[in-house]
Amino acid sequence: MHEADIQSLIHGLLEGDCAGSVAHAEALRGAGVRAEKIVLDGVEAAMNRLDAKCTLEQFNLLEIMLVGRAVMEVMKVLYPPGSAPAGTKGTVVIAALEGDVHDLGKNILKMVLTAKGYRVVDCGKDCSLGTLADAAVKETPLAVGVSGLITTIIPLVKQVRDTLRRRGLGEVKVLAGGAALKQAIPAHLNVDYVAESAFDGVGYLDGLSGGLP
Ligand code: B12
Incomplete structure (x- = not known):
């Protein structure tokens, strides 16, 4: 209709x-x-x-x-600015990794996560693994989300989990999304979850956080 x-x-x-x-x-x-x-x-x-x-x-x-x-x-x-609830469901650190300047999807993800009650720390686009790990160490998030639009960043995506583990964050969940990543299976990318869309990613996180209001 x-x-x-x-x-x-x-x-x-x-x-x-x-x-x-x-x-x-x-x-x-x-x-x-x-x-x-x-x-x-x-x-x-x-x-x-x-x-x-x-x-x-x-x-x-x-x-x-x-x-x-x-x-x-x-x-x-x-998603009008200022209309989101306080980020009570946990913190999510997000980024588009070094070599990828596409950030529209990541920015949409940030708005959707914020609207659904998550606190989002956005490391931006073209972000090095070191910068992403530093932010994760500082924030001890529920999850780290990487957005990938070009296939050349797949080798970096595969390193995210081990980079976090080396910094003492082996328990932090790693999510991947974006056109270059969403056809892959989690094992291939060495991540916990591959999201079809921002909303799918929120569904996975809600499962982790117990769907707190
Ligand atoms: C817009 C665009 C650009 C813009 C980016 C502007 C910006 N600020 O983002 C500009 C013009 C800068 C650009 C540049 C280039 N682009 Co470009 N671009 C696109 C295009 C047309 C759309 C991407 C987009 O914004 N989609 C819309 C958003 C909303 O979708 P999305 O990112 O998937 O996000 C959604 C979900 O996936 C999810 N999501 C996204 N990330 C994450 C992460 C997590 C954790 C979760 C849970 C969810 C999630 O949330 C969103 C909402 O649901 C795509 C085509 C395509 N079909 O994707 C090509 C495309 C990605 N680009 C491509 C290319 C080749 C380039 C260039 C190399 C071109 C060139 N000749 O220089 C450069 C690359 C620069 C670089 N080093 O990064 C190729 C990549 C091919 C490949 N296989 O690697 C594509 C696929 C086009 C094509 N078919 O050839 N591009």
């Missing part, structure tokens, strides 16, 4: 039309469509259509950046 509106949102995002995309997102929320559906069927679907724009032949940085800006404006409608 809301498919036409979702398609309008996708179209607005692909045009990099911030105001139009925000209006479509607000209309969908007003009609009772859940934020999760808007992210998965609207935002992620739009970004996936940009695949070709990232190939060497067609690389179009400006166009993709404009879409990214519209995506983040829509996310603010779905």
Whole structure:
């Protein structure tokens, strides 16, 4: 029933039309469509259509950046800043590892985790294993989440658990997500869980934290 509106949102995002995309997102929320559906069927679907724009032949940085800006404006409608509950379910340290500058998915993950009651420490993109481990030592989190969009960072992802173990954090769960990682099985990446989406990752963490309110 809301498919036409979702398609309008996708179209607005692909045009990099911030105001139009925000209006479509607000209309969908007003009609009772859940934020999760808007992210998965609207935002992620739009970004996936940009695949070709990232190939060497067609690389179009400006166009993709404009879409990214519209995506983040829509996310603010779905998860308004300041509306999240206190981060009582535990701390999650997140990062995109060294060599990966994609951070839209990580930023969305941060908003979703915060909205669901987690405290998030964001180490940013292009983050070294050392910086990630330092943050984990400081925060003693429930979990560390790595977001990976390019396959070249897979060898680094595989080192996260051992890096944490060497710093005395062998008990901390390691989650992976993002387009380059989500087809893999946990054993292949040496992680505890591979998430299909931010919401799937929250489901796994809720299981660990006992689903505290
Ligand atoms: C946007 C984009 C860019 C933007 C990034 C802007 C930004 N600030 O992020 C720019 C233009 C900078 C860019 C650059 C490049 N890109 Co690019 N990019 C994309 C594109 C089109 C979309 C990515 C995206 O934002 N998706 C939307 C988000 C919402 O999805 P997501 O990250 O998967 O996140 C969701 C879930 O997976 C989950 N999630 C994400 N992380 C995590 C982590 C955890 C722990 C959990 C629980 C959940 C979770 O949460 C989100 C919501 O559910 C993809 C295509 C694609 N299909 O992915 C190519 C793509 C990733 N890029 C690619 C390439 C090749 C490049 C470049 C090398 C291009 C170039 N010629 O230079 C550079 C790389 C630079 C680098 N070193 O990192 C390739 C990678 C191929 C590969 N196999 O490695 C892709 C797949 C395109 C393609 N088909 O060729 N890119």
